[in-house]
Amino acid sequence: MSAPLLSLRGLVRDYGSGLAGRGTPLRAVDGVSLQVEKGEIVGIVGESGCGKSTLARVVAALDRPTEGQVLLDGEDLFTMDKRALLRRRDRFQMVFQDPYGSLDPRRRIGWSVAEPLGVLAPRLSKAETERRVAEMLEAVGLKAADAKRFPHEFSGGQRQRVAIARALVTRPDLVIADEAVSALDLSVQAQVLNLILDLRERTGVAFLFITHNLSVVDAICDRVAVMYRGRIVESGATRAVFDAPRHPYTRLLLAAEPGREASAPQADRAVPPFPEDSGDWNGCAFRPRCVAATSICRREAPVSAPVSSPAEPDWTVACHHGRDGLPAALAQADAVPRF
Incomplete structure (x- = not known):
């Protein structure tokens, strides 16, 4: 090859x-x-x-x-x-x-x-x-x-x-x-x-x-x-990523795009765009802005891994919760959880 x-x-x-x-x-x-x-x-x-x-x-x-x-x-x-x-x-x-x-x-x-x-x-x-x-x-x-x-x-x-x-x-x-x-x-x-x-x-x-x-x-x-703070957090075929984004940051970008607001969860649009830097970056850099953050996001930095999608083998995401889809609670969240 x-x-x-x-x-x-x-x-x-x-x-x-x-x-x-x-x-x-x-x-x-x-x-x-x-x-x-x-x-x-x-x-x-x-x-x-x-x-x-x-x-x-x-x-x-x-x-x-x-x-x-x-x-x-x-x-x-x-x-x-x-x-x-x-x-x-x-x-x-x-x-x-x-x-x-x-x-x-x-x-x-x-x-x-x-x-x-x-x-x-x-x-x-x-x-x-x-x-x-x-x-x-x-x-x-x-x-x-x-x-x-x-x-x-x-x-x-x-x-x-x-x-x-x-x-x-x-x-x-x-x-x-x-x-x-x-x-x-x-x-x-x-x-x-x-x-x-x-x-x-x-x-x-x-x-x-x-x-x-x-x-x-x-x-x-x-x-x-998709880049965030110098890292690629999600990559794959454009249509697959835009239709069903697996990383919360990708969802946030799509929610900010004109014409896409209606399909974006309200929680994504409620995330503060510029949170204060806590200085604690042992875990995921996107954690302060993420509506799906859990305790593991504070402890460990996610690594890029293939998404569970046989049709898109080159689709990867760097998110603890993104490989198999974000938690169902994301769509109903009405506030930013604090961990």
């Missing part, structure tokens, strides 16, 4: 705190393991500050992990020397949240799209580079003649198309998209999402799609991973 395109194994990213980085470190990513197959779109969702963007930067080798591995076709990116890593960078590219901020306002669009080729494919002739740029611009719904225009001459949606064209110009196997549509109008969002699906069908490129928008994940992602 061939190795997955991308495999994350026990990724940890710590940042120093206090003056000059001294003091207790902040753990932004905490033991993340995940796989992305060729041609697959995997969504990473969670609240702001849960570690999504840090994870994206580590996967894109823009930041180094404190522990763990990032394997691309079985090769660890962080055991390579700088030259070897540079040679691999044509296989994975990144689309940032702010397309205007990621494009040089003094340079024409054609230069910006061609920039990765100058670094990663320097042997291409000028004519071949121009042909590749024109091909990519047309692939994202723009015109080849747009290469002569500046970023300020485009709308936000068009600039994001330019950013996608730049990410695809090296013909990568994987694109990491960090909140790539969050700043766009709904109509433009739909156009860009359709473009991503079309590019996946035509080129076979895989996407790791970082977002806080569950509707976007529902529309385009094959699988979803």
Whole structure:
């Protein structure tokens, strides 16, 4: 059996705190393991500050992990020397949240799209580079003649198309998209999402799609991973996870999504969004917000385990009560239990 395109194994990213980085470190990513197959779109969702963007930067080798591995076709990116890593960078590219901020306002669009080729494919002739740029611009719904225009001459949606064209110009196997549509109008969002699906069908490129928008994940992602405080607490096929979430945090996110309130238990909506940190994190980090917490949640941190669903063997949840479904009392709970 061939190795997955991308495999994350026990990724940890710590940042120093206090003056000059001294003091207790902040753990932004905490033991993340995940796989992305060729041609697959995997969504990473969670609240702001849960570690999504840090994870994206580590996967894109823009930041180094404190522990763990990032394997691309079985090769660890962080055991390579700088030259070897540079040679691999044509296989994975990144689309940032702010397309205007990621494009040089003094340079024409054609230069910006061609920039990765100058670094990663320097042997291409000028004519071949121009042909590749024109091909990519047309692939994202723009015109080849747009290469002569500046970023300020485009709308936000068009600039994001330019950013996608730049990410695809090296013909990568994987694109990491960090909140790539969050700043766009709904109509433009739909156009860009359709473009991503079309590019996946035509080129076979895989996407790791970082977002806080569950509707976007529902529309385009094959699988979803839910992050909380740097950890993946639930992952599996998007439709299975969204239809019958096993982790209380996943239920909370779905309850907050417009149009889903009617189907969410009242108890889920009653959980305080920002509880005080008790400083006691021996057990489950989500315990202060959880309506299903019991004494075991205080004593032991849950580990990710397969959900009892023969139809979805890759569905996992990190919850003491989630593997076989949350307690029936969850649906009737009208207050947050205190343990």
